Each structure stands twice: as structure tokens, then as C-alpha cells.
Amino acid sequence: MTQNAKKSDEKRAKSGEEFAKDPLKDKIGTNLRQLYDSVVNEPVPDDFLSLLEQADKGK
Template sequence: MTKEPPNDADDLKKSGDHFTDKPLKDKIGSNLKRIYDDVVNEAVPDDFLALLSKVDTPNK
């Protein structure tokens, strides 16, 4: 008697992971949008703002 190796996708479905309910293309798209939104909403670091202000200031 041979036993089949466990299927990871089946294990995820049994565990109640609703992420597997959507097609892969939709999962990738929604996660990329979430990551993009997180990055866009991050504050600009003070060091970077200081560098930008130096660039904007004309040389004397």
C-alpha cells in the first residue's frame, strides 16, 4: 500500500486559508496594490528631506 505525499494546497484549504479562494492573478494584484499603498503612505525620512532642501537651495 502506497501513501501519496501531502499536497500543500490541500493543507492550506483545510486550514481555512481564504487566500487560496482567489485566482493567482488576483492574489498577486491585490497584494501588489496593498504594498504600493503602504509605501506611498509612508512618511519621507527627515534625512532625505534635508538632502532635498540642499538641492533646491541655489549655490551662493
């Protein structure tokens, strides 16, 4: 590994550590969890359920 590559890796690690302490990280994480939860809690569309039933019958 070259000296420049080592410096680049160290710089990235440091910036990652700084980001981990950033309040923006918490806000992003909170918003992503809320979005994920809203998608998970959406009802399954009737068309999709119908396709699943047809696939089960075709076995």
C-alpha cells in the same frame, strides 16, 4: 516564422489566457496593490527632506 515558433507563441498565449482566469492572479494583484499603497503612504525620511532643501538652496 517556423512552425515550432508559431506553436510556441500559441502555447504562451493560451497559458497567459489561462493565468488571467486564475484566482491566483487576483490574489497577486491585490497583494501588489497593498504593498504599493503602503510604500506610497510612508513618510519621507527627514534626512532625505534635508538633502532636498540643500539642493534647492544650491540653485
